[in-house]
Amino acid sequence: MTHSDRTPAPANTSSNPGIRSDWTPGEVAELFELPFNDLLFRAQAVHRQYFDPNAVQISTLLSIKTGACPEDCAYCPQSTRFDTGLSVEELMDVQAVVDQAQQARQAGATRFCMGAAWRSPKDRDMPAVLAMVRGVSALGMETCMTLGMLSDSQAEALAEAGLDYYNHNLDTSPEYYREIISTRTYDDRLQTLERVRSAGMKVCCGGILGMGEQRMDRVGLLWQLATLPTHPESVPINQLVRVPGTPLADEADMDALEFVRTIAVARILMPASHVRLSAGREEMSEEMHALAFMAGANSIFYGDKLLTTANPEENRDLQLLAKLGISPEPLTLHSAPLDPDPRFYDASSPHAA
Numbered sequence: 086m087t088h089s090d091r092t093p094a095p096a097n098t099s100s101n102p103g104i105r106s107d108w109t110p111g112e113v114a115e116l117f118e119l120p121f122n123d124l125l126f127r128a129q130a131v132h133r134q135y136f137d138p139n140a141v142q143i144s145t146l147l148s149i150k151t152g153a154c155p156e157d158c159a160y161c162p163q164s165t166r167f168d169t170g171l172s173v174e175e176l177m178d179v180q181a182v183v184d185q186a187q188q189a190r191q192a193g194a195t196r197f198c199m200g201a202a203w204r205s206p207k208d209r210d211m212p213a214v215l216a217m218v219r220g221v222s223a224l225g226m227e228t229c230m231t232l233g234m235l236s237d238s239q240a241e242a243l244a245e246a247g248l249d250y251y252n253h254n255l256d257t258s259p260e261y262y263r264e265i266i267s268t269r270t271y272d273d274r275l276q277t278l279e280r281v282r283s284a285g286m287k288v289c290c291g292g293i294l295g296m297g298e299q300r301m302d303r304v305g306l307l308w309q310l311a312t313l314p315t316h317p318e319s320v321p322i323n324q325l326v327r328v329p330g331t332p333l334a335d336e337a338d339m340d341a342l343e344f345v346r347t348i349a350v351a352r353i354l355m356p357a358s359h360v361r362l363s364a365g366r367e368e369m370s371e372e373m374h375a376l377a378f379m380a381g382a383n384s385i386f387y388g389d390k391l392l393t394t395a396n397p398e399e400n401r402d403l404q405l406l407a408k409l410g411i412s413p414e415p416l417t418l419h420s421a422p423l424d425p426d427p428r429f430y431d432a433s434s435p436h437a438a
């Protein structure tokens with residue numbers, strides 16, 4: 086199911102008539118070719134139709150199981166195939182995850198993303214994973230997980246437990262994908278996305294820039310995302326973090342303006358989706374962040390430091406947002422108390438579903 090054999094979905098796949106899923110690769114390429122100022126003006130105009138331009142959604146990410154992944158994603162320090170010196174950590178205890186989520190919420194995060202370095206979850210891990218979803222959800226936060234490929238029954242169980250978002254990235258264009266990963270196919274990824282959607286969860290799906298791909302691959306990635314029958318609600322655009330020991334450790338610098346350009350095109354193609362600045366932000370200047378927000382990025386991952394910084398005023402991200410007059414987007418999904426009853430998420434509790 087690549088460019089050549091996937092038919093774009095019909096035009097209006099959402100209740101909003103301005104949203105299209107029938108973009109052609111040529112239209113996407115033309116957007117990339119626009120003069121920079123024209124592109125940013127268009128992206129900003131679209132952004133203002135759909136979002137408060139001075140608000141960003143804030144997520145926090147926790148690795149609930151780290152390293153020893155059998156896959157061979159060339160950018161990833163968690164693959165067992167590359168010697169990156171990463172310490173392997175088993176699946177975390179449910180209560181420890183909920184405690185971290187509570188800290189993140191107190192520091193201002195509205196969505197808590199939990200990531201496990203798996204090809205796909207084992208059935209024996211599912212009770213703990215589902216308990217984590219229930220526990221974080223009970224805090225009144227949005228929940229997101231990234232656990233690798235899912236079966237139908239696993240997707241249904243996660244949805245049943247209340248998982249709001251499932252993250253599964255396409256990474257790059259179908260054509261360049263084979264240069265990056267050999268242990269699972271682009272179609273495998275699209276199938277997991279379909280399962281997530283069918284189970285009723287929201288989709289978080291994007292890619293990584295700066296892996297040595299060409300502009301046509303960035304066109305291909307965005308075209309894939311923008312022609313899914315329903316756009317991903319969340320579109321993370323990552324910049325490669327060059328980790329020593331991985332095959333992409335010595336990749337050339339990503340051109341900053343091309344990165345911003347990609348954000349702007351994503352905003353125009355998927356006007357109602359949150360476009361997220363994710364990995365690689367540590368290397369981005371304040372000016373690049375500001376341009377990315379102007380281009381339509383409206384979601385960020387807070388760094389890990391948020392969980393350990395006593396005074397959030399000292400947090401670099403919050404300082405930047407304050408400088409730009411940008412506020413955290415308020416959460417309206419849940420309104421549960423900060424101190425939920427553990428019986429509702431304890432995997433060993435008879436109250437847990």
Ligand code: SF4
Pocket residue numbers: 154155156157158161162163164201202203204233
């Ligand atoms: S599947 Fe995920 S954790 Fe595993 S190597 Fe690929 S990116 Fe890393």
